[in-house]
Structures are given as C-alpha cells and as structure tokens.
Amino acid sequence: xxxxxxxxxxxxxxxxxxxxxxxxxxxxxxxxxxxxxxxxxxxxxxxxxxxxxxxxxxxxxxxxxxxxxxxxxxxxxxxxxxxxxxxxxxxxxxxxxxxxxxxxxxxxxxxxxxxxxxxxxxxxxxxxxxxxxxxxxxxxxxxxxxxxxxxxxxxxxxxxxxxxxxxxxxxxxxxxxxxxxxxxxxxxxxxxxxxxxxxxxxxxxxxxxxxxxxxxxxxxxxxxxxxxxxxxxxxxxxxxxxxxxxxxxxxxxxxxxxxxxxxxxxxxxxxxxxxxxxxxxxxxxxxxxxxxx
Amino acid sequence: xxxxxxxxxxxxxxxxxxxxxxxxxxxxxxxxxxxxxxxxxxxxxxxxxxxxxxxxxxxxxxxxxxxxxxxxxxxxxxxxxxxxxxxxxxxxxxxxxxxxxxxxxxxxxxxxxxxxxxxxxxxxxxxxxxxxxxxxxxxxxxxxxxxxxxxxxxxxxxxxxxxxxxxxxxxxxxxxxxxxxxxxxxxxxxxxxxxxxxxxxxxxxxxxxxxxxxxxxxxxxxxxxxxxxxxxxxxxxxxxxxxxxxxxxxxxxxxxxxxxxxxxxxxxxxxxxxxxxxxxxxxxxxxxxxxxxxxxxxxxxxxxxxxxxxxxxxxxxxxxxxxxxxxxxxxxxx
Numbered sequence: 001x002x003x004x005x006x007x008x009x010x011x012x013x014x015x016x017x018x019x020x021x022x023x024x025x026x027x028x029x030x031x032x033x034x035x036x037x038x039x040x041x042x043x044x045x046x047x048x049x050x051x052x053x054x055x056x057x058x059x060x061x062x063x064x065x066x067x068x069x070x071x072x073x074x075x076x077x078x079x080x081x082x083x084x085x086x087x088x089x090x091x092x093x094x095x096x097x098x099x100x101x102x103x104x105x106x107x108x109x110x111x112x113x114x115x116x117x118x119x120x121x122x123x124x125x126x127x128x129x130x131x132x133x134x135x136x137x138x139x140x141x142x143x144x145x146x147x148x149x150x151x152x153x154x155x156x157x158x159x160x161x162x163x164x165x166x167x168x169x170x171x172x173x174x175x176x177x178x179x180x181x182x183x184x185x186x187x188x189x190x191x192x193x194x195x196x197x198x199x200x201x202x203x204x205x206x207x208x209x210x211x212x213x214x215x216x217x218x219x220x221x222x223x224x225x226x227x228x229x230x231x232x233x234x235x236x237x238x239x240x241x242x243x244x245x246x247x248x249x250x251x252x253x254x255x256x257x258x259x260x261x262x263x264x265x266x267x268x269x270x271x272x273x274x275x276x277x278x279x280x281x282x283x284x285x286x287x288x289x290x291x292x293x
Numbered sequence: 294x295x296x297x298x299x300x301x302x303x304x305x306x307x308x309x310x311x312x313x314x315x316x317x318x319x320x321x322x323x324x325x326x327x328x329x330x331x332x333x334x335x336x337x338x339x340x341x342x343x344x345x346x347x348x349x350x351x352x353x354x355x356x357x358x359x360x361x362x363x364x365x366x367x368x369x370x371x372x373x374x375x376x377x378x379x380x381x382x383x384x385x386x387x388x389x390x391x392x393x394x395x396x397x398x399x400x401x402x403x404x405x406x407x408x409x410x411x412x413x414x415x416x417x418x419x420x421x422x423x424x425x426x427x428x429x430x431x432x433x434x435x436x437x438x439x440x441x442x443x444x445x446x447x448x449x450x451x452x453x454x455x456x457x458x459x460x461x462x463x464x465x466x467x468x469x470x471x472x473x474x475x476x477x478x479x480x481x482x483x484x485x486x487x488x489x490x491x492x493x494x495x496x497x498x499x500x501x502x503x504x505x506x507x508x509x510x511x512x513x514x515x516x517x518x519x520x521x522x523x524x525x526x527x528x529x530x531x532x533x534x535x536x537x538x539x540x541x542x543x544x545x546x547x548x549x550x551x552x553x554x555x556x557x558x559x560x561x562x563x564x565x566x567x568x569x570x571x572x573x574x575x576x577x578x579x580x581x582x583x584x585x586x587x588x589x590x591x592x593x594x595x596x597x598x599x600x601x602x603x604x605x606x607x608x609x610x611x612x613x614x615x616x617x618x619x620x621x622x623x624x625x626x627x
Binding site (some may be wrong): 047060130 | 306308326329331332333337340345346348349406409412414423424430431435438441485552582583595601609
C-alpha cells in the first residue's frame with residue numbers, strides 16, 4: 001500500500017505530498033476510530049464471558065479478570081435451572097413455528113406478486129398494515145381466545161398463528177418473488193406446469209436464499225421472543241422458553257451475578273454459533289429487508 | 294342456401310360462446326387458485342387480526358376480568374384513560390421519549406458506523422461481523438448483561454469511571470439514567486440497521502462521487518449531496534422501523550426494571566417492579582401489559598390498545614400512502 005502511494009503520484013502527477021499525508025492520516029484516524037468502536041462493541045461480550053467464569057465474590061468486586069477461572073459455572077447453571085427443558089421448549093416453538101410460517105407464507109406471497117387479480121393491491125396494503133401495527137393492539141382478545149380454548153400455559157398459542165401466514169414473511173417473500181424473471185415462469189407454464197407446481201418447484205428453487213432468510217429470521221425471532229412466551233407460558237414453568245427461564249433465573253438465585261452471566265452466555269451461544277455457520281444467509285436476508293423493502 | 298348460411302353464421306357464434314364459457318371457467322379456476330393461495334393469510338388475518346380488532350373495540354367499552362362475563366360500562370374506560378389514570382400520561386411520555394431520542398440516535402449511530410465500515414480499506418467483513426453481532430444477542434440476555442455491566446456498585450463501567458475519578462451514575466437504578474441506559478443498550482444492538490445502511494452506501498454509484506469530486510466537493514459535501522440523497526429511502530425505512538419498534542418497546546424495559554429492582558432491594562420480584570425506578574421505564578406497552586395481564590383489567594387494556602391502534606394506524610397509513618415515493622422495486626413482474 002505504501003509503495004503504491006509513493007509511485008502513483010509520479011505517474012498520475014495529481015495529489016501533492018501534503019494531500020497524500022493528510023489522506024493517510026485521515027485513513028489511520030478512520031481505522032483507529034473503527035477499531036476503538038469495534039472493541040467497545042465487543043466489550044459487553046467480554047464482560048459477560050469473563051464474569052461467567054468468576055467466583056461470586058469476585059463478580060461483586062471490581063476485578064475484571066477471573067482468578068481462578070471457574071469453568072464449573074457453565075455446568076452449574078444447568079443444575080440451578082432446568083435449562084435443557086427450556087432449550088427443548090424453545091426448539092419446539094422455533095422449529096414448529098418456522099416450518100408453518102414458511103409453508104403458509106409462500107403461497108400468499110406468490111399470489112400477491114405473480115398472479116393478477118382484482119383486490120390484490122388492497123390485500124397487499126392490509127398485509128403491510130398487519131405487519132406494521134404493534135402486536136399489543138390485538139393481544140387482549142387473542143389472549144382471551146386462547147384462554148377460552150384452555151391453551152394458555154402451553155406453547156400452542158405461540159406456534160399456531162405461524163401456520164396461518166406471517167405478514168412480515170409474506171412481505172419479504174413477495175419482494176423477492178417480484179425479482180424472478182417472468183420468462184422462467186412462462187417456460188414452466190409452456191411445459192404444462194400449473195401454478196401450484198410452479199410455486200413449489202420453480203419458485204421455491206429460485207427463491208431459496210429468500211426462503212432461507214425468512215426461515216432464519218423466524219427461528220431467531222422465536223428464540224429471542226420474550227413477550228409471547230411470558231404471556232402464554234409465564235404461569236407454567238414446565239413450558240418456559242430460554243428467554244423466560246433466563247429472566248426468572250435471577251429470582252431463583254438472588255444476586256449471583258457470576259451464575260446469571262453464565263446462563264446469559266449459555267443462551268447467547270447458540271445464536272452466535274448459528275450466525276457464524278450461516279453468516280451469508282443472514283447478511284443477504286437483512287439486506288433484502290432494507291434495500292428492496 | 295339460407296339454412297347453410299344460417300348454419301355458417303351459427304357455428305362461429307357457438308364457437309364464440311364456447312370460448313367465452315371456457316374463458317369464464319378458466320377465470321373462475323384462477324380465482325379459486327388465488328383464493329387457495331391466499332387462504333392461510335385470509336384465515337390468519339381474520340382470526341388473529343380482524344376479529345381481535347373488533348373484539349378489542351367491544352371489550353374497551355366493558356369491564357372484563359376474564360372470569361366473569363363482560364359488563365357494559367360505556368366510555369368509562371376511555372374517561373379513566375384520559376382523565377383519571379395517573380400512569381397513562383407518564384407511560385405515553387416515556388414512549389414518546391424513545392421516539393424522540395432513541396430512534397434518531399440509533400439511526401445516526403448506525404449510519405455513522407456503516408459509513409466508517411464502508412470506507413475501511415481492509416477488514417470490511419470483520420468489522421461488519423463485529424458491529425452486527427450484538428444485534429443477534431437475545432434481548433433478555435443482552436439486557437441482563439447490560440444491567441450487570443452498568444451495575445452502579447460493582448459493574449465494570451462504574452469501576453472504570455471511578456479509576457478516572459468520576460463517580461458513575463446509578464444507571465438502571467436512577468430515574469434520570471434508566472432511559473439513557475436503555476439507549477446505550479439500543480445503540481449496542483443497531484446491527485440490522487447498520488447492515489442495511491452499509492449495503493446502501495456500497496451501492497451508491499462510484500461515478501456520482503467522482504463527478505462531485507471533480508466539481509470540487511469535499512468529503513462533507515459529498516456526504517450531504519451524494520450519499521444522503523441516494524440512500525434516503527433506506528434512511529426513511531430505518532426511521533419507520535425504529536418508530537414502530539419504539540411503539541412496542543417492551544422486553545428490555547421489563548427485564549431491566551425487574552432485574553435492577555431485584556438487585557437494589559433484594560426483595561423477591563413481585564408484581565410492582567414494572568417501570569422501576571419510579572415509573573421511568575414504564576412505557577405504554579408495559580403499562581398495557583400490567584393492566585391487562587397482571588391486574589386482568591382487560592376492558593381497560595383494550596381501551597389502551599384502541600388508543601395505541603389510533604396512533605399507530607395514523608402513522609402506518611401515512612407511510613403506506615407515501616411508500617410509493619421511496620419503495621423501489623428492482624425486478625420486473627408487476
């Protein structure tokens with residue numbers, strides 16, 4: 001990089017030395033600011049991780065570095081609270097919700113993007129409204145509904161709605177389906193494909209990145225969801241998810257910050273692991289929500 | 294001759310009629326197909342949106358506690374909401390505070406980070422990951438982490454501040470600092486917005502910068518006259534999403550209040566720590582939750598929901614109506 005900066009001006013004759021120096025300094029300043037900001041962003045993870053490995057006395061002191069490292073904390077948390085059961089409940093919720101969400105959101109998205117019918121724009125506007133309104137607007141009657149079905153205290157109120165189309169996913173998939181060239185679909189039609197088969201074979205195959213993003217977002221949403229599980233399983237610890245279990249963890253064990261942070265670490269770990277395994281799908285998916293939405 | 298002429302005239306008519314019938318049948322089949330494809334959403338919209346909206350309007354005019362039948366009270370819930378309840382206005386003000394301070398700060402911060410990452414010569418991928426990662430942390434876990442880190446007595450932030458001779462604030466335990474603490478938590482999690490900004494900034498055509506530079510525009514002017522206008526749809530998108538998220542802000546406030554109050558008083562966490570300290574984190578959705586699902590004042594909670602609906606709907610309709618100006622589709626297939 002430095003040699004290029006030295007030789008380039010000789011050839012191009014443009015930026016004089018002072019300008020070059022200023023640029024280099026600006027670049028260094030930019031990067032150092034960026035690195036400093038990056039370290040600040042990583043610091044909370046470091047504090048959580050380090051505290052998770054401390055003794056309780058040390059966690060309540062001003063020391064930052066664990067001495068000794070209490071690796072046993074990470075085992076201990078599983079004895080303090082039934083984290084495995086919470087993890088199982090979370091997995092059940094996230095998996096069943098995500099499967100239903102993808103299967104029930106793709107057909108409406110297809111109808112809203114690649115089929116022509118009267119009222120389509122109005123229907124799409126309703127999808128947008130449903131997507132943008134806060135869930136608190138409808139929560140009371142929905143809760144009453146589940147209470148009347150005697151399903152409050154189970155995971156069903158969390159899972160079932162996802163089998164009936166999710167506005168955000170419909171929106172996202174529609175935006176992606178719009179970008180599929182009409183020629184592919186026409187080719188399939190000429191070959192005698194019906195719309196159902198076009199959706200499930202052609203479109204599903206072409207839209208794999210979008211479907212992956214929607215599934216990933218849904219899974220993550222369920223994993224992180226707190227309001228829903230608190231509302232519907234709050235009174236029944238047997239069905240708590242990790243979010244609710246973690247929130248209640250400290251009331252089980254007063255003020256033990258080291259174990260609380262160990263539990264926090266345990267809950268954060270799977271998400272971060274999944275991110276590193278599927279980084280590309282994540283970034284593409286987020287970009288999809290913003291740039292095309 | 295006449296018969297054959299009539300036959301010749303009849304045959305095309307019959308063909309045309311057949312064709313028309315076939316077309317109509319095809320149209321019906323297509324309509325059926327659309328209905329079939331839309332059916333999950335129609336059912337979901339009806340059961341989980343349309344019906345609850347109507348029911349919410351009805352319940353808001355009743356006293357209802359889930360155990361006994363709804364009792365008609367007319368506009369009493371609304372009267373209490375606007376004139377009686379001492380907590381509604383503080384809660385609404387807290388939520389407005391988020392819209393006024395947290396949302397703009399988050400957007401600005403996300404833009405600043407994205408701009409810096411976009412201009413980095415190397416390690417764009419690493420920086421992107423680092424700044425995105427906190428957005429992934431489950432909100433409950435992230436909030437717990439922040440309550441610990443900003444713990445007034447033993448947290449590392451106040452420990453560092455006291456090394457510098459500064460007495461740190463009480464953060465989540467102080468009514469003045471609790472919302473700024475939530476803002477810090479919010480700024481930590483701007484990853485999604487940052488990624489969207491980053492993609493938009495990288496997509497700005499290079500030649501625009503070059504011609505601006507030829508015209509003598511410095512970095513600041515290039516930012517103001519090239520970058521900002523080009524990515525303006527994305528900025529608007531970020532603000533809209535930010536406002537919508539602020540209107541339903543719940544998890545972080547609930548967890549922070551519960552945990553911070555627990556570590557302050559050592560008391561078992563009961564029903565009344567929502568909004569701790571001194572109702573400074575009692576946001577509108579938190580109050581709605583408290584009324585509806587702690588006190589089971591479901592009629593009153595429905596009235597609160599209707600007011601939220603009015604505000605949110607006004608905002609959303611404004612966006613949907615003007616979205617054509619900023620939603621830009623890339624593909625064909627209209």
